[in-house]
Amino acid sequence: MTPSDEDIWHFQHSGYYVVPQTLPEALIARLNAATDRELAALREPVVWEKGDGRDSRDIRRLSKILQRDPVFMEAATQPFLLDALEIALGPNIDLLTNKHNHLMVRPPQSGIVPWHSGEEAYEPTLVTALIYLEESTIENGCVRIVPGSHHRPFRQQQRYPGGDFHTHALYYHALPVPMPRGGILIFNDSCFHGADVNRSPHSRRSMTLGYRAHDAHDVSKEDPEKVLVRGERTYTGHPHPFPNLPDGPLTDT
Ligand SMILES: O=C(O)CCC(=O)C(=O)O
Numbered sequence: 001m002t003p004s005d006e007d008i009w010h011f012q013h014s015g016y017y018v019v020p021q022t023l024p025e026a027l028i029a030r031l032n033a034a035t036d037r038e039l040a041a042l043r044e045p046v047v048w049e050k051g052d053g054r055d056s057r058d059i060r061r062l063s064k065i066l067q068r069d070p071v072f073m074e075a076a077t078q079p080f081l082l083d084a085l086e087i088a089l090g091p092n093i094d095l096l097t098n099k100h101n102h103l104m105v106r107p108p109q110s111g112i113v114p115w116h117s118g119e120e121a122y123e124p125t126l127v128t129a130l131i132y133l134e135e136s137t138i139e140n141g142c143v144r145i146v147p148g149s150h151h152r153p154f155r156q157q158q159r160y161p162g163g164d165f166h167t168h169a170l171y172y173h174a175l176p177v178p179m180p181r182g183g184i185l186i187f188n189d190s191c192f193h194g195a196d197v198n199r200s201p202h203s204r205r206s207m208t209l210g211y212r213a214h215d216a217h218d219v220s221k222e223d224p225e226k227v228l229v230r231g232e233r234t235y236t237g238h239p240h241p242f243p244n245l246p247d248g249p250l251t252d253t
Contacts, residue, residue: 001080008087014147015191017087021080022182023131027071031133034069035103035205038062047102049110060110062103065207066095072103075131076209081184082230085211088127088188092214092231094223099210100128106141106204112197113143114162115170118189121152124216126189133205136179140204141196143185144174150188165194179206 001020003011011017023031039056047061048054065072076095085093099118119126136142160168170192179185187193189210198204212219214228215236 001083003084003087011087011186011188015150016145016147016177016185016187017084018177018179019081019084019184019186021184022180023075023078023184025182027075028133028182030071031075031207032205034071035062035105035133038068039105043068049107057107059105059107061105064097064101065103066097066101066209072207075207076129077229078184081129081131081186084184084186085127085129086230088125088186089211089213090215090231092234093229094212094214094219094226095229096126096210096212096226098225099126100208101210103133103205103207106195106198106206108198108201108203110141110198110204112141112162112165113193113195114160114165115168115174115192115194116159117149117156117192118210120155120158121150121190123190124212124218127186127211128189129207129209129211130179130185130187131207131209132179132181132183132185133207134203135181136177136183136204136206137200138176138178138196140200140202141198142176142178142204143193143195144171144176145187146170146173146192147175149173149192150190165196170194 007017039059042056045063046059049058049060082093118128130143177185215234217237221233
């Protein structure tokens with residue numbers, strides 16, 4: 001479903017958008033099967049939950065998820081996801097392998113994700129996509145987003161310590177965003193967000209991916225950490241020497 005003008009307005013104003021379509025069930029099953037294999041193998045790099053436990057139930061996050069199994073890239077490049085990303089990033093889209101690129105496993109009792117903004121508000125737009133392999137609810141600690149916080153007109157600490165998660169002002173500014181299994185949430189990565197404790201008896205798995213416009217001036221055209229997933233490698237700077245036309249120089253706009 002192509003995003004409507006209202007969807008675009010909502011994303012630009014609030015900073016997030018719940019994609020209406022969900023992943024096909026067969027793909028969700030393959031994503032979970034690949035995740036089970038990675039967890040059973042205790043394959044690094046991983047981030048552990050707090051504490052000394054070091055078995056598969058203690059894995060909080062599988063890092064470098066795109067390098068682990070092609071099924072994760074298949075999810076990251078679903079056409080309906082890329083259609084939604086065009087809202088914010090235009091037609092030429094890079095998927096980053098050196099930002100996010102992980103799968104939050106969030107086992108039972110998994111601790112909070114402290115309030116943070118992935119990017120500064122003045123930075124070029126980076127869009128985060130959370131792709132849900134399992135349903136995300138208030139009980140299992142769904143992500144909470146502060147709508148509109150990507151518009152803040154002041155510098156603010158980018159990452160807060162976790163200790164006062166439930167008493168921090170951002171807790172009262174944020175909206176919980178429950179998501180269905182197979183759902184995709186995209187948001188401007190400079191929005192403040194965090195996630196609560198998983199108080200359910202099950203894991204709450206989601207992939208976290210970062211996308212940027214390939215057109216941006218600071219993007220290196222052949223950066224091995226970026227995978228062009230839609231469109232083309234455009235150049236929007238001023239070439240030097242500046243080309244002349246037979247009937248005079250181009251206007252320098
Ligand atoms: O869903 C979560 O637990 C947190 C997602 C998030 O903020 C991240 O992966 O950076």
